[in-house]
Amino acid sequence: MAARIDEAAGDYEIDGIGPFDLGRIARLHRRCFDDAWSRSDLAQLMALPGGFGLIARTQGFNRLGIDTRRVVGFGLCRVVRDESELLSIGIGPEARQQGLGRRMLRACMTHCGGLGAVRMFLEVAIDNDAARALYDGEGFVAVGRREGYYRRGDGERVAAVTMRKDLQSS
Numbered sequence: 001m002a003a004r005i006d007e008a009a010g011d012y013e014i015d016g017i018g019p020f021d022l023g024r025i026a027r028l029h030r031r032c033f034d035d036a037w038s039r040s041d042l043a044q045l046m047a048l049p050g051g052f053g054l055i056a057r058t059q060g061f062n063r064l065g066i067d068t069r070r071v072v073g074f075g076l077c078r079v080v081r082d083e084s085e086l087l088s089i090g091i092g093p094e095a096r097q098q099g100l101g102r103r104m105l106r107a108c109m110t111h112c113g114g115l116g117a118v119r120m121f122l123e124v125a126i127d128n129d130a131a132r133a134l135y136d137g138e139g140f141v142a143v144g145r146r147e148g149y150y151r152r153g154d155g156e157r158v159a160a161v162t163m164r165k166d167l168q169s170s
């Protein structure tokens with residue numbers, strides 16, 4: 001499902017993922033995570049009831065009017081009744097630490113709230129300092145821990161922290 005969000009600010013715009021974006025998101029996912037999700041993994045997630053994704057692109061067309069936008073971020077979510085889950089979020093290394101991850105997370109929360117969710121859950125690797133700082137700063141609180149939840153490229157297993165945020169308080 002394509003989300004009805006079209007938010008432009010600064011050099012990036014955030015919009016709903018369309019069917020033609022899945023290959024681009026899969027390539028970016030591979031640059032963000034050891035445990036990459038393929039195009040068909042993404043298609044299955046997006047086909048789940050309540051599944052949706054947002055994409056961040058650079059803005060711009062060249063002098064010939066050709067679309068030169070690049071995909072620099074994504075957020076993938078699922079809403080089931082009044083609960084939502086942030087399934088994955090990633091910003092390309094070249095676009096990090098410019099506020100885009102926070103904007104993407106907030107856009108995901110706004111969209112989930114618009115679909116009726118009153119809270120959001122997510123999992124984050126215990127050693128993912130950047131993501132944990134982002135979630136802490138946005139008011140997520142730790143509510144659990146899953147041992148060995150993630151597998152690194154070298155095979156090492158890493159625990160996940162489960163976090164929750166009440167969306168009404170955003």
Ligand SMILES: CC(C)(COP(=O)(O)OP(=O)(O)OC[C@H]1O[C@@H](n2cnc3c(N)ncnc32)[C@H](O)[C@@H]1OP(=O)(O)O)[C@@H](O)C(=O)NCCC(=O)NCCS
Pocket residue numbers: 032033088089090091092095096097098099100101102103123124125128129130131133134135137
């Ligand atoms: C986590 C991630 C999405 C953050 O994206 P970003 O665009 O760099 O984040 P922002 O610039 O919006 O920063 C927002 C906050 O995140 C935290 N943060 C971002 N990068 C950080 C870093 N390298 N070290 C520590 N904190 C960091 C800070 O609290 C920051 O707030 P501040 O700028 O006020 O200090 C990005 O690093 C990423 O895609 N990582 C790889 C994929 C991943 O780990 N996803 C999360 C899975 S749970």
